[in-house]
Amino acid sequence: MTAALKAYHPLDMDWSAEQLAVLDRIAGWRRKRFPPFLTLGGFAGTGKSTVVAYLAETWGADAAVCAFTGKAASVLRQKGVSRASTLHSLMYVPVEDAYGKLRFCKRPFIDAQVIIVDEASMVSRKLHNDLLSFIVPILYAGDHGQLEPFETDGFHLMANPELRLEKIHRQAEDNPILRLATAFREGRHGTVFEAVRNGWKDRTGRLRFERLSNRGCLDGQVICGFNKRRHAINKLIRERRRIRGNLPVVNETLLCLQNNQDWGIYNGQQVTVLHVGTMSRFLELTVLTEDGRTITLPCLPEQFGRNKLDHKDRKIALFDFGYCLTAHKAQGSEWDDVTVIEEICDKWDARRWRYTAATRARNKLVYCW
Numbered sequence: 001m002t003a004a005l006k007a008y009h010p011l012d013m014d015w016s017a018e019q020l021a022v023l024d025r026i027a028g029w030r031r032k033r034f035p036p037f038l039t040l041g042g043f044a045g046t047g048k049s050t051v052v053a054y055l056a057e058t059w060g061a062d063a064a065v066c067a068f069t070g071k072a073a074s075v076l077r078q079k080g081v082s083r084a085s086t087l088h089s090l091m092y093v094p095v096e097d098a099y100g101k102l103r104f105c106k107r108p109f110i111d112a113q114v115i116i117v118d119e120a121s122m123v124s125r126k127l128h129n130d131l132l133s134f135i136v137p138i139l140y141a142g143d144h145g146q147l148e149p150f151e152t153d154g155f156h157l158m159a160n161p162e163l164r165l166e167k168i169h170r171q172a173e174d175n176p177i178l179r180l181a182t183a184f185r186e187g188r189h190g191t192v193f194e195a196v197r198n199g200w201k202d203r204t205g206r207l208r209f210e211r212l213s214n215r216g217c218l219d220g221q222v223i224c225g226f227n228k229r230r231h232a233i234n235k236l237i238r239e240r241r242r243i244r245g246n247l248p249v250v251n252e253t254l255l256c257l258q259n260n261q262d263w264g265i266y267n268g269q270q271v272t273v274l275h276v277g278t279m280s281r282f283l284e285l286t287v288l289t290e291d292g293r294t295i296t297l298p299c300l301p302e303q304f305g306r307n308k309l310d311h312k313d314r315k316i317a318l319f320d321f322g323y324c325l326t327a328h329k330a331q332g333s334e335w336d337d338v339t340v341i342e343e344i345c346d347k348w349d350a351r352r353w354r355y356t357a358a359t360r361a362r363n364k365l366v367y368c369w
Contacts, residue, residue: 041144041161045172064112070290104264184354222324225343233324255322342369
């Protein structure tokens with residue numbers, strides 16, 4: 001162990017050789033403060049989140065810690081990083097305009113000596129450039145086995161991370177969900193099955209998603225491949241919950257389809273409806289975001305149940321129902337209970353798709369194809 005590591009790691013930590021090597025490289029990078037950012041990739045089960053949480057604790061108040069989604073920030077808080085926030089709340093601050101409406105503007109500075117960004121595979125070119133403008137060293141961490149991010153004009157921070165964690169830990173190997181996800185990533189396949197943390201049940205035969213609803217499998221988050229199937233599943237779940245009409249009601253989960261810095265919302269974000277009002281030909285929705293913010297914004301009613309419309313007015317928010325997401329939109333988030341309806345095509349890597357979809361589940365996964 002090098003002198004840097006002795007100062008950097010408590011000796012009672014059960015680090016793997018791979019983790020120690022990564023932590024040593026990170027320690028040297030932080031001392032030099034160059035290059036301006038460093039990328040750390042880690043497959044599911046390699047201890048990436050543990051490394052991030054440990055760095056956040058070790059660096060203390062010197063480090064600003066965030067993640068792309070509210071769910072990912074919540075995972076960091078559960079691991080002991082109580083100050084973990086979303087990337088957007090770290091970078092942007094609400095400002096009231098002349099009409100009393102809140103808009104989100106980039107902060108003039110971030111009071112930190114280093115920034116840690118988890119789930120960095122979802123960071124767009126614009127967010128990356130905005131972060132660099134604070135002139136604070138940035139450690140990006142993400143899973144380099146996942147799908148490429150959507151709508152990033154070829155920009156992908158985790159495409160070739162400088163540091164990598166790829167050895168699956170023994171305790172993670174005992175998790176059937178991670179075993180299946182690893183098999184997918186390595187190009188191996190399995191059978192239709194139901195997995196929970198304490199074991200799995202192999203099932204034979206091909207299941208249609210209409211039959212899944214009778215088994216309670218659509219009560220959690222559903223993930224599929226294409227928008228056509230997504231719309232069908234959202235419609236099915238709303239019918240089962242006896243929700244009438246094509247517009248959202250209070251307590252429904254919605255999916256944001258378009259970034260908007262003014263409101264601090266982003267493509268792929270989920271929100272919960274608190275109130276539905278009307279304003280001329282638009283809906284006025286009050287929603288609760290994953291990071292606890294309450295926002296009121298005008299919303300395009302004809303967007304619900306359809307693919308994203310080509311709507312030019314950036315002052316109008318675009319949302320759809322969020323019971324089912326495509327795997328691309330689900331990146332960066334986790335749920336306790338997940339059902340995956342496999343849909344593969346030539347437009348994306350099948351191994352990455354399966355791996356990304358499977359690793360969205362924390363406790364229970366139903367995967368069918």
